[in-house]
Amino acid sequence: MQKKSRIQFTSVKIEDLMFRTTFDPRTREGDLIVNLSLINSKDYDDVIKIFSMAMNSGLTVSPMIKVLHEGDKFGEMTIGKDEVGFATVCSITIDGVLLKAGVMIKPKFGGLVEIRDGLPVRFTNVLTYQSTTIDPLEVLMSQELTSVMEMLRTGTGKILANLREAPMIARDIIDSTLSDMVDAGITGILEVGEPNTRILDVPVERDHLGIVVIGGTNPMAIVQEHGIPIRTNAMSTLMSFSEMKHIREL
Structure with a gap:
């Protein structure tokens, strides 16, 4: 058998x-x-x-x-x-470090973030980690949906990023740990949201906040775009x- x-x-x-x-x-x-x-x-x-x-x-x-x-x-x-x-x-390294710091972090999905005039506006295409056996950013890259190089040239385009949620009670630990990571050269934080507030047009769970991290595969997306x-x-x-x-x- x-x-x-x-x-x-x-x-x-x-x-x-x-x-x-x-x-x-x-x-x-x-x-x-x-x-x-x-x-x-x-x-x-x-x-x-x-x-x-x-x-x-x-x-x-x-x-x-x-x-x-x-x-x-x-x-x-x-x-x-x-x-x-x-x-x-x-980018999941950030989640691992936060977990070790005692934060119950929940990676939610990977997707494309629309950047307009240099500022992140909203998530567009997304894939949840629980719904796919392939990394969402790999899937989105394969569909050739990114415009990372265009964003670098003009300030407007779509880049790869992902979202995780964390309990709002852990905000001080999150801020301290993210600061330590920036000092160590882990600098991919795109946005940290406020508790119980949508982040880049995505709702978060009650008593949680959202953290958006730039996808580690953006350089590869630019290579592909070339x-x-x-x-x-x-x-x-x-x-x-x-x-x-x-x-x-x-």
Whole structure:
């Protein structure tokens, strides 16, 4: 009798990674969650310029990155012939750090945020983590719905972001922890809402507040918008912060 494989929704994977996150923003030590992107090595120079532009513009979770070359090991996989891999910080790292600080954080969905004249206006397309087995931002990227480069040029466009909710009673801990993360280079907070108040046109649960974080895959979306082939596996695995470098150091 053939063994049936179990379907794992993204929400389950997120919970697992959150609990395994050990990154401490004060000591800047421990493991954080990373995305893995793969490109053809011939596109390296173009892609690294795009990544640098996006990260220096604040359009990602962190400017920290690890470059993987042919033959390098990454978890259970090996970077293939003529490939280059990029490990970048995933936004769910923020949820893991908040959880370790004692905040009962609830990642809700990933989606597109409309930016108008440089200001976030509202979520448009969204996918909840409980409704899909694929990361929502990967799905939205595959549909070519982003206009991240246009937003950088004109101040208006659609970028990738995600929403989580937290109890309003934890507001002081949230503010303190997010401040520590900013000091450590985890700077992807787009907006923190007020308790019992809609955030970017999305309602939140009673006695909760919403936190919107810029998607860690926005640099990859720009690469795709330039017509350069790129494969991204969001929330790929955990990596020690000590293995990563600032994009300026490459």
